[in-house]
Amino acid sequence: MFFASLSCSPAVFLEIFSCSSPSLDSLPEDHLLSFEFYQFSCVWTNMDDPFDSYPEEIKECQQALMNNDPAAAAAKIQEYLEKQKNIPLNIAVTGETGSGKSSFVNAVRGIDDEDERAAPTGCVETTMEVTPYPHPKYPNVIFWDLPGIGTTNFPADKYLEHVGFEKFDFFIIISADRFRENDVKLAQEIQKMEKKFYFVRSKIDHNIQDEKRSKKNFDAEKTLTRIREDCIQGLQKLGIEAPQVFLVSKFELHLYDFSLLHETLERELPDHKKNVLLFAMPNINREIIKKKKEAFQAKIKYFAGLSALVAGVPVPGLSATVDLRMMVTVIEGYLRGFGLDKSSLQRLADSTDVPYEDLIAVIKSPVALNKITVDFLLNLMAKMSNTHLLMAVEEGSRFIPLIGIPAAMSLSFTVTYRTLSFFLNELADDAQRVFKKALGLDTAV
Structure with missing residues (x-):
């Protein structure tokens, strides 16, 4: 049924599929379209898809088409696409009071601190409850601004229970200087719960500016290396093995380690959530x-x-x-x-x-x-x-x-x-x- 309408000749068709994995980049546009339609038709007519590129959920659509019901098949594809668009991603951002949690949440969402949708920032603890901040363009991606750990209201030993750790995909633990004992206690508890955590050293731009003003022979790379090694050594002394520390500035996400942080998160997320994170990133x-x-x-x-x-x-x-x-x-x-x-x-x-x-x-x-x-x-x-x-x-x-x-x-x-x-x-x-x-x-x- 489908192959009668392929846009290339039988000879070209055989040429395209003579090897087990043709390079799509090397195909002319009309051949590429024929290849894509070939994969499409393989799935819908119950032939083997040699590249297994279609997800399990599409089988209901395939069955509808086999029953000669293209309207139902189309509805199933639409349902699948909607489901993909609404995959949730819940990111917890935590750390001690004044570490820059709220500013980080705003920066990653592409929102200014003065925006009405922004997480409130300040020199004192402004986050008193677990507060969700949806991404402005992707509401299925939610950054949760958590109260500072170790305060009177939120002691470290009850912290995870209080914030409802189970709903988060991973935790970002932020510090504006050295990571402290409470940060490590939190990381260890998160690890026990089999969740991922990442250390982020914030306000790096301030450190660079201070160092530049105070030293004649200023070297930005050496300063960054020293700060990173100091954080890593401090965490190791407190019991964290081989910690990764990412240096970040909310004003300059394109600089320092934010790109590395994104690559690490993308690599360690489940496959179905990788693109969810990608699209939400600036x-x-x-x-x-x-x-x-x-x-x-x-x-x-x-x-x-x-x-x-x-x-x-x-x-x-x-x-x-x-x-x-x-x-x-x-x-x-x-x-x-x-x-x-x-x-x-x-x-x-x-x-x-x-x-x-x-x-x-x-x-x-x-x-x-x-x-x-x-x-x-x-x-x-x-x-x-x-x-x-x-x-x-x-x-x-x-x-x-x-x-x-x-x-x-x-x-x-x-x-x-x-x-x-x-x-x-x-x-x-x-x-x-x-x-x-x-x-x-x-x-x-």
Whole structure:
């Protein structure tokens, strides 16, 4: 059924799959689309998927299609995508009073301390209860600002019980100078509960500035190494074996060890939560932008698959309507993930003192600077090579006996895959240009 509508010839098809794991990067675009549709069709027609790239939950969709119910199959894919979007990630941030917990929570969420959604900061203990602070763009990611450990209200021996440790995916233990006995006690208790913890030394920018003012032969790298080794030695003396300490400044997340902290968290999180953390992270380096692009790209085949299944429902106009609305939502997600929505760009301008107008001046994609609607997207697609024609052919092909529906499904898959990939590439490049403009770093696109 499906292979009658593949966009490449049988010879090309055999060439693509003559080895067990073809390199997708080396395939021409039309061959790549055929490859993706091949994987898609393998799963839906109960053939073996040689790369086992589809999750277990999709089997219900497969069964619906085998029962000749493409509408139910499409609903199952949509249900799966919604589930992926809402995977929870709960991050506990704790430490002694005045360590900079609340400022860290605000900085990682991309929120200024003066923002109405910010965790309150101050020189005295401002966090009196376990307080959740959802990410402004990804509410399923929650940073929990925990009360300072070791105060009269929150003694160390009852701390984990009081804060409800079981709901957290991992703990970040923050100190503004040396880590102390209470920090170590907490880490040891967390370890007993088989949870992950990470030591973060905050306010590093203050230390660098103080050292620079007080020493004639100032060396930033030597200062950072000394601070890191001092923290590690202190933790070892208190009973922590081989501790990792990450040096962080809330004002300059792109500097020091925040990138290393993110890489460590990503490596140690369960697979289904890695992308949840990734999308919530600010664009602190070009590698994160690249990883976000790769994660978005990996999801396109599911949206294209949903598009193909809807195209299999013999209702005139349904496929185009569903596809356009879906693509608008997906592209809006790209804007949020890359920080190219207007609110994110304004916060970036405020935090870096680079004028907002200078940031938007380097953006080339029209979808980043306009309100995305179905009509607006349709107009853009009309200017893309062959895309508008393929949509028209898809709508007409469904009325051809025998091969019409399979052909429509393949065309719908191709249009959606090609369109989303095109705008993803554009917006990823824009994110790199904005990053370079805002921070003045060496950023290759």
